[in-house]
Amino acid sequence: MIIFAILNNKNNLYYPENHHTIILYPGIEKYEILQVALEQLIIELRTLKEKGLKDHQGREWKIELYFSSDWKFLAICLGLNAANSKYFCPWCEISKEQQGDLSLEWKINKTINNIHQNYKCYRGHIRPAIFDMIPLQNWVPDELHIMLRITDVLWRLVIDELKSKNTWGNKARDVIIEEMKRINVRFHFWLEVGSSTWQYTSLMGQDKLIVLQHFNLSKLFPHSRAIQIRNLWDNFYLLHKAMKDFNTDAKMFSNDTHAWLHQFLNSDFYQASDITPYIHVLVYHIPEMIKIHNHFGLAAFSCSAVEKKNHQQVSYFFKKTTKDGGGGKNGKGRKSAILDILEHENRMLYFYNCNEIESIHLPKRLQIQTE
Numbered sequence: 514m515i516i517f518a519i520l521n522n523k524n525n526l527y528y529p530e531n532h533h534t535i536i537l538y539p540g541i542e543k544y545e546i547l548q549v550a551l552e553q554l555i556i557e558l559r560t561l562k563e564k565g566l567k568d569h570q571g572r573e574w575k576i577e578l579y580f581s582s583d584w585k586f587l588a589i590c591l592g593l594n595a596a597n598s599k600y601f602c603p604w605c606e607i608s609k610e611q612q613g614d615l616s617l618e619w620k621i622n623k624t625i626n627n628i629h630q631n632y633k634c635y636r637g638h639i640r641p642a643i644f645d646m647i648p649l650q651n652w653v654p655d656e657l658h659i660m661l662r663i664t665d666v667l668w669r670l671v672i673d674e675l676k677s678k679n680t681w682g683n684k685a686r687d688v689i690i691e692e693m694k695r696i697n698v699r700f701h702f703w704l705e706v707g708s709s710t711w712q713y714t715s716l717m718g719q720d721k722l723i724v725l726q727h728f729n730l731s732k733l734f735p736h737s738r739a740i741q742i743r744n745l746w747d748n749f750y751l752l753h754k755a756m757k758d759f760n761t762d763a764k765m766f767s768n769d770t771h772a773w774l775h776q777f778l779n780s781d782f783y784q785a786s787d788i789t790p791y792i793h794v795l796v797y798h799i800p801e802m803i804k805i806h807n808h809f810g811l812a813a814f815s816c817s818a819v820e821k822k823n824h825q826q827v828s829y830f831f832k833k834t835t836k837d838g839g840g841g842k843n844g845k846g847r848k849s850a851i852l853d854i855l856e857h858e859n860r861m862l863y864f865y866n867c868n869e870i871e872s873i874h875l876p877k878r879l880q881i882q883t884e
Protein backbone atom coordinates (compact mmCIF):
# COMPACT_ATOMS: atom_id res chain seq x y z
CA MET A 514 0.00 0.00 0.00
CA ILE A 515 1.25 3.45 -0.87
CA ILE A 516 -0.43 6.43 0.73
CA PHE A 517 0.10 10.14 0.69
CA ALA A 518 -0.41 12.58 3.52
CA ILE A 519 -0.04 16.34 3.80
CA LEU A 520 2.77 16.95 6.27
CA ASN A 521 1.61 20.49 7.05
CA ASN A 522 -1.41 18.87 8.64
CA LYS A 523 1.03 17.64 11.29
CA ASN A 524 -1.36 17.69 14.25
CA ASN A 525 -3.66 15.20 12.55
CA LEU A 526 -1.16 12.83 10.98
CA TYR A 527 -1.79 10.25 13.69
CA TYR A 528 -5.22 9.50 12.27
CA PRO A 529 -5.32 6.82 9.54
CA GLU A 530 -8.04 8.75 7.67
CA ASN A 531 -5.53 11.51 6.88
CA HIS A 532 -3.41 9.02 4.96
CA HIS A 533 -4.91 8.54 1.52
CA THR A 534 -4.41 5.29 -0.32
CA ILE A 535 -3.12 5.84 -3.84
CA ILE A 536 -1.69 2.44 -4.71
CA LEU A 537 -2.84 -0.86 -3.34
CA TYR A 538 -2.02 -4.28 -4.70
CA PRO A 539 -1.95 -7.75 -3.18
CA GLY A 540 1.36 -8.96 -4.69
CA ILE A 541 4.85 -9.08 -3.21
CA GLU A 542 7.24 -6.14 -2.84
CA LYS A 543 9.56 -6.49 -5.81
CA TYR A 544 11.41 -3.85 -7.86
CA GLU A 545 10.08 -5.03 -11.23
CA ILE A 546 6.46 -5.11 -10.04
CA LEU A 547 6.72 -1.74 -8.29
CA GLN A 548 8.23 -0.15 -11.37
CA VAL A 549 5.06 -1.04 -13.30
CA ALA A 550 2.61 -0.30 -10.47
CA LEU A 551 4.20 3.08 -9.74
CA GLU A 552 4.66 4.30 -13.31
CA GLN A 553 1.71 6.75 -13.33
CA LEU A 554 2.48 7.96 -9.83
CA ILE A 555 6.07 8.75 -10.79
CA ILE A 556 4.91 10.87 -13.74
CA GLU A 557 2.50 12.78 -11.47
CA LEU A 558 5.12 13.29 -8.78
CA ARG A 559 7.55 14.78 -11.29
CA THR A 560 4.88 17.19 -12.50
CA LEU A 561 3.89 18.11 -8.94
CA LYS A 562 7.49 18.80 -8.04
CA GLU A 563 8.20 20.87 -11.12
CA LYS A 564 4.91 22.71 -11.59
CA GLY A 565 3.26 22.57 -8.18
CA LEU A 566 -0.49 22.40 -7.87
CA LYS A 567 -3.28 24.84 -8.70
CA ASP A 568 -6.36 24.30 -6.56
CA HIS A 569 -9.96 24.97 -7.60
CA GLN A 570 -9.76 28.51 -6.22
CA GLY A 571 -6.81 29.26 -8.47
CA ARG A 572 -4.23 29.25 -5.66
CA GLU A 573 -0.86 27.85 -6.57
CA TRP A 574 0.88 25.46 -4.18
CA LYS A 575 4.55 24.60 -4.20
CA ILE A 576 5.04 20.95 -3.34
CA GLU A 577 8.01 19.39 -1.57
CA LEU A 578 8.11 15.61 -1.61
CA TYR A 579 9.12 13.28 1.24
CA PHE A 580 9.31 9.52 1.55
CA SER A 581 8.95 7.21 4.55
CA SER A 582 8.54 3.43 4.81
CA ASP A 583 10.05 0.35 6.38
CA TRP A 584 13.58 -0.68 5.39
CA LYS A 585 12.71 -3.24 2.74
CA PHE A 586 10.41 -0.99 0.74
CA LEU A 587 12.78 1.96 1.07
CA ALA A 588 15.74 -0.11 -0.17
CA ILE A 589 13.75 -1.41 -3.16
CA CYS A 590 12.57 2.08 -4.12
CA LEU A 591 16.11 3.41 -3.85
CA GLY A 592 17.49 0.59 -6.02
CA LEU A 593 19.62 -0.56 -3.08
CA ASN A 594 20.48 -4.18 -2.33
CA ALA A 595 19.15 -5.99 0.75
CA ALA A 596 19.71 -4.86 4.35
CA ASN A 597 22.11 -7.75 5.05
CA SER A 598 24.50 -6.76 2.23
CA LYS A 599 27.95 -5.28 2.69
CA TYR A 600 26.88 -1.77 1.61
CA PHE A 601 23.48 -1.45 3.18
CA CYS A 602 22.98 2.18 4.15
CA PRO A 603 20.64 4.35 2.02
CA TRP A 604 22.28 7.55 3.28
CA CYS A 605 26.02 6.95 3.68
CA GLU A 606 28.76 4.72 2.29
CA ILE A 607 29.56 2.66 5.40
CA SER A 608 30.33 -1.03 4.92
CA LYS A 609 29.37 -3.80 7.34
CA GLU A 610 32.99 -4.20 8.46
CA GLN A 611 33.25 -0.55 9.50
CA GLN A 612 30.33 -0.76 11.92
CA GLY A 613 32.45 -1.69 14.92
CA ASP A 614 34.87 1.21 14.49
CA LEU A 615 33.48 3.85 16.81
CA SER A 616 36.13 6.39 15.82
CA LEU A 617 34.38 6.88 12.49
CA GLU A 618 31.51 9.31 12.11
CA TRP A 619 28.76 8.86 9.50
CA LYS A 620 26.68 11.59 7.90
CA ILE A 621 24.35 11.66 4.89
CA ASN A 622 26.83 11.91 2.04
CA LYS A 623 25.00 10.40 -0.91
CA THR A 624 22.79 12.54 -3.11
CA ILE A 625 19.79 11.61 -5.20
CA ASN A 626 21.24 13.59 -8.12
CA ASN A 627 24.30 11.33 -8.21
CA ILE A 628 22.07 8.26 -7.96
CA HIS A 629 19.88 9.66 -10.73
CA GLN A 630 22.86 10.31 -13.02
CA ASN A 631 24.61 7.02 -12.36
CA TYR A 632 23.38 4.76 -9.58
CA LYS A 633 26.53 2.65 -9.82
CA CYS A 634 28.56 5.51 -8.39
CA TYR A 635 27.63 4.19 -4.93
CA ARG A 636 28.42 0.62 -3.98
CA GLY A 637 25.34 -1.38 -3.06
CA HIS A 638 23.06 0.39 -5.55
CA ILE A 639 22.01 -2.22 -8.06
CA ARG A 640 19.17 -0.49 -9.92
CA PRO A 641 18.02 3.06 -10.72
CA ALA A 642 16.06 4.69 -7.90
CA ILE A 643 12.31 4.67 -8.48
CA PHE A 644 11.59 7.95 -6.65
CA ASP A 645 14.58 9.83 -8.02
CA MET A 646 12.79 13.17 -7.73
CA ILE A 647 12.88 13.10 -3.90
CA PRO A 648 16.10 14.45 -2.29
CA LEU A 649 17.82 11.80 -0.18
CA GLN A 650 17.56 13.82 3.02
CA ASN A 651 13.79 13.72 2.54
CA TRP A 652 13.82 9.90 2.68
CA VAL A 653 13.08 9.86 6.39
CA PRO A 654 13.52 6.73 8.54
CA ASP A 655 10.37 5.58 10.30
CA GLU A 656 10.42 5.65 14.13
CA LEU A 657 7.99 2.73 14.40
CA HIS A 658 10.18 0.26 12.50
CA ILE A 659 13.30 1.49 14.30
CA MET A 660 11.59 0.67 17.60
CA LEU A 661 10.18 -2.67 16.41
CA ARG A 662 13.35 -4.00 14.82
CA ILE A 663 15.80 -2.85 17.49
CA THR A 664 13.56 -4.29 20.22
CA ASP A 665 13.62 -7.56 18.25
CA VAL A 666 17.42 -7.48 18.31
CA LEU A 667 17.58 -6.77 22.05
CA TRP A 668 15.17 -9.62 22.73
CA ARG A 669 17.01 -12.06 20.42
CA LEU A 670 20.30 -11.18 22.11
CA VAL A 671 18.78 -12.11 25.47
CA ILE A 672 17.60 -15.47 24.13
CA ASP A 673 21.02 -16.04 22.47
CA GLU A 674 22.73 -15.30 25.78
CA LEU A 675 20.57 -17.85 27.59
CA LYS A 676 21.38 -20.39 24.88
CA SER A 677 25.12 -19.72 25.05
CA LYS A 678 25.06 -20.25 28.83
CA ASN A 679 23.08 -23.45 28.47
CA THR A 680 20.25 -22.01 30.50
CA TRP A 681 17.80 -22.19 27.63
CA GLY A 682 15.40 -24.93 28.61
CA ASN A 683 11.83 -25.50 29.69
CA LYS A 684 12.53 -23.66 32.92
CA ALA A 685 13.64 -20.46 31.15
CA ARG A 686 10.67 -20.64 28.79
CA ASP A 687 8.27 -21.10 31.72
CA VAL A 688 9.83 -18.12 33.49
CA ILE A 689 9.40 -15.98 30.36
CA ILE A 690 5.76 -17.02 29.95
CA GLU A 691 5.08 -16.29 33.65
CA GLU A 692 6.74 -12.89 33.40
CA MET A 693 4.83 -12.01 30.20
CA LYS A 694 1.62 -12.95 32.01
CA ARG A 695 2.55 -10.62 34.87
CA ILE A 696 2.98 -7.67 32.50
CA ASN A 697 -0.16 -8.59 30.54
CA VAL A 698 1.47 -9.54 27.25
CA ARG A 699 0.14 -12.55 25.34
CA PHE A 700 3.17 -14.70 24.53
CA HIS A 701 3.73 -18.32 23.54
CA PHE A 702 6.51 -20.69 22.53
CA TRP A 703 6.02 -23.53 20.09
CA LEU A 704 7.99 -26.07 18.07
CA GLU A 705 7.23 -26.43 14.39
CA VAL A 706 6.93 -29.94 12.98
CA GLY A 707 10.38 -31.36 12.18
CA SER A 708 12.24 -28.49 13.84
CA SER A 709 13.99 -28.31 17.19
CA THR A 710 14.11 -24.50 17.27
CA TRP A 711 11.56 -22.86 19.54
CA GLN A 712 9.44 -20.25 17.82
CA TYR A 713 7.81 -17.46 19.80
CA THR A 714 5.03 -14.92 19.40
CA SER A 715 5.92 -11.94 17.32
CA LEU A 716 4.78 -9.03 19.47
CA MET A 717 2.82 -6.03 18.28
CA GLY A 718 4.24 -2.52 18.76
CA GLN A 719 2.46 -1.69 22.00
CA ASP A 720 3.40 -5.04 23.58
CA LYS A 721 7.02 -4.55 22.54
CA LEU A 722 7.09 -1.25 24.41
CA ILE A 723 5.64 -2.93 27.52
CA VAL A 724 8.30 -5.66 27.41
CA LEU A 725 11.02 -3.09 26.83
CA GLN A 726 9.95 -1.12 29.91
CA HIS A 727 8.66 -3.72 32.35
CA PHE A 728 10.08 -7.21 31.71
CA ASN A 729 11.94 -8.25 34.84
CA LEU A 730 15.27 -9.52 33.52
CA SER A 731 16.44 -10.66 36.95
CA LYS A 732 14.08 -13.61 36.53
CA LEU A 733 16.47 -14.85 33.82
CA PHE A 734 19.91 -13.49 34.74
CA PRO A 735 22.10 -12.97 37.78
CA HIS A 736 21.31 -9.63 39.42
CA SER A 737 24.28 -7.62 38.08
CA ARG A 738 23.78 -8.83 34.52
CA ALA A 739 20.05 -8.16 34.69
CA ILE A 740 20.74 -4.58 35.80
CA GLN A 741 23.21 -4.13 32.94
CA ILE A 742 20.74 -5.31 30.28
CA ARG A 743 17.83 -3.46 31.90
CA ASN A 744 19.86 -0.25 31.70
CA LEU A 745 20.57 -0.79 28.00
CA TRP A 746 16.84 -1.45 27.38
CA ASP A 747 15.77 1.60 29.43
CA ASN A 748 18.15 3.83 27.52
CA PHE A 749 16.85 2.55 24.19
CA TYR A 750 13.28 3.17 25.34
CA LEU A 751 14.23 6.76 26.19
CA LEU A 752 15.94 7.23 22.81
CA HIS A 753 12.82 6.07 21.03
CA LYS A 754 10.70 8.44 23.09
CA ALA A 755 13.06 11.34 22.40
CA MET A 756 13.12 10.54 18.68
CA LYS A 757 9.37 11.21 18.51
CA ASP A 758 9.51 14.30 20.70
CA PHE A 759 9.23 17.55 18.79
CA ASN A 760 11.41 19.37 21.36
CA THR A 761 14.38 17.00 21.25
CA ASP A 762 17.70 18.74 20.66
CA ALA A 763 19.60 17.10 17.78
CA LYS A 764 23.05 17.55 19.33
CA MET A 765 22.05 16.11 22.67
CA PHE A 766 20.27 13.25 20.95
CA SER A 767 23.41 12.52 18.94
CA ASN A 768 25.47 12.35 22.16
CA ASP A 769 22.88 10.01 23.66
CA THR A 770 22.77 7.64 20.67
CA HIS A 771 26.57 7.46 20.58
CA ALA A 772 26.66 6.75 24.32
CA TRP A 773 24.07 4.03 23.83
CA LEU A 774 26.12 2.36 21.09
CA HIS A 775 29.16 2.37 23.41
CA GLN A 776 27.02 0.79 26.10
CA PHE A 777 25.71 -1.80 23.62
CA LEU A 778 29.23 -2.86 22.68
CA ASN A 779 30.52 -2.68 26.25
CA SER A 780 28.00 -5.00 27.77
CA ASP A 781 30.44 -7.97 27.59
CA PHE A 782 28.25 -9.92 25.28
CA TYR A 783 27.27 -7.79 22.31
CA GLN A 784 29.62 -7.37 19.38
CA ALA A 785 30.03 -5.16 16.34
CA SER A 786 28.42 -7.92 14.26
CA ASP A 787 25.26 -7.51 16.38
CA ILE A 788 24.87 -3.92 15.14
CA THR A 789 22.02 -3.98 12.63
CA PRO A 790 21.26 -1.42 9.90
CA TYR A 791 18.49 0.05 12.06
CA ILE A 792 20.95 0.56 14.93
CA HIS A 793 23.36 2.31 12.54
CA VAL A 794 20.54 4.60 11.37
CA LEU A 795 19.41 5.37 14.92
CA VAL A 796 22.92 6.28 16.07
CA TYR A 797 24.21 8.20 13.05
CA HIS A 798 21.34 9.41 10.88
CA ILE A 799 18.39 10.04 13.20
CA PRO A 800 20.20 12.96 14.92
CA GLU A 801 20.79 14.51 11.49
CA MET A 802 17.20 13.91 10.45
CA ILE A 803 15.90 15.51 13.68
CA LYS A 804 17.89 18.61 12.78
CA ILE A 805 16.89 18.72 9.10
CA HIS A 806 13.20 18.08 9.70
CA ASN A 807 12.73 20.08 12.91
CA HIS A 808 9.87 21.94 11.25
CA PHE A 809 7.70 18.80 11.23
CA GLY A 810 9.40 16.61 13.83
CA LEU A 811 10.25 12.97 13.07
CA ALA A 812 6.95 11.71 14.50
CA ALA A 813 5.26 13.28 11.46
CA PHE A 814 6.99 10.67 9.28
CA SER A 815 5.92 7.70 11.38
CA CYS A 816 4.35 4.75 9.58
CA SER A 817 2.22 3.84 12.59
CA ALA A 818 -0.97 5.48 11.24
CA VAL A 819 -0.41 3.64 7.95
CA GLU A 820 0.00 0.32 9.77
CA LYS A 821 -3.27 1.07 11.54
CA LYS A 822 -4.92 1.91 8.23
CA ASN A 823 -3.66 -1.34 6.74
CA HIS A 824 -5.06 -3.24 9.73
CA GLN A 825 -8.44 -1.49 9.32
CA GLN A 826 -8.59 -2.28 5.61
CA VAL A 827 -7.76 -5.92 6.19
CA SER A 828 -10.36 -6.32 8.91
CA TYR A 829 -13.16 -4.35 7.20
CA PHE A 830 -12.76 -5.47 3.64
CA PHE A 831 -10.62 -8.55 3.20
CA LYS A 832 -12.21 -11.09 5.51
CA LYS A 833 -9.19 -13.14 6.59
CA THR A 834 -7.09 -13.26 3.43
CA THR A 835 -5.21 -10.63 1.48
CA LYS A 836 -3.42 -13.00 -0.86
CA ASP A 837 -5.81 -12.98 -3.79
CA GLY A 838 -6.96 -9.39 -3.59
CA GLY A 839 -9.70 -10.32 -1.17
CA GLY A 840 -12.04 -12.04 -3.61
CA GLY A 841 -11.64 -15.30 -1.73
CA LYS A 842 -11.52 -18.80 -3.20
CA ASN A 843 -15.23 -18.93 -3.75
CA GLY A 844 -15.52 -15.30 -4.65
CA LYS A 845 -15.21 -15.64 -8.40
CA GLY A 846 -17.06 -12.84 -10.09
CA ARG A 847 -17.30 -10.89 -6.82
CA LYS A 848 -15.78 -7.43 -6.86
CA SER A 849 -12.22 -7.29 -5.55
CA ALA A 850 -11.80 -5.94 -2.04
CA ILE A 851 -9.14 -3.60 -3.38
CA LEU A 852 -11.72 -1.86 -5.55
CA ASP A 853 -14.07 -1.69 -2.57
CA ILE A 854 -11.41 -0.04 -0.44
CA LEU A 855 -10.44 2.52 -3.06
CA GLU A 856 -14.07 3.35 -3.89
CA HIS A 857 -14.86 3.73 -0.20
CA GLU A 858 -11.96 6.13 0.26
CA ASN A 859 -12.90 8.13 -2.84
CA ARG A 860 -16.45 8.54 -1.58
CA MET A 861 -15.26 9.60 1.86
CA LEU A 862 -13.05 12.23 0.25
CA TYR A 863 -15.83 13.40 -2.05
CA PHE A 864 -18.31 13.91 0.75
CA TYR A 865 -15.64 15.52 2.88
CA ASN A 866 -15.48 18.31 0.31
CA CYS A 867 -19.07 18.38 -0.89
CA ASN A 868 -22.13 18.10 1.29
CA GLU A 869 -24.18 17.47 -1.77
CA ILE A 870 -26.07 14.69 -0.10
CA GLU A 871 -27.95 17.33 1.93
CA SER A 872 -29.03 19.19 -1.19
CA ILE A 873 -30.60 16.17 -2.80
CA HIS A 874 -34.36 16.37 -2.35
CA LEU A 875 -35.75 13.26 -0.86
CA PRO A 876 -38.24 11.55 -3.18
CA LYS A 877 -41.84 12.42 -2.45
CA ARG A 878 -44.16 9.57 -1.90
CA LEU A 879 -47.36 9.75 -3.84
CA GLN A 880 -50.21 7.55 -3.13
CA ILE A 881 -52.56 6.94 -5.99
CA GLN A 882 -55.89 5.75 -5.04
CA THR A 883 -58.20 4.23 -7.50
CA GLU A 884 -61.81 3.77 -7.00
Ligand SMILES: [Zn+2]
Pocket residue numbers: 602603604605606607619793797798
Ligand atom coordinates in the same frame (compact mmCIF):
# COMPACT_ATOMS: atom_id res chain seq x y z
ZN1 LIG B 1 24.63 5.37 7.04
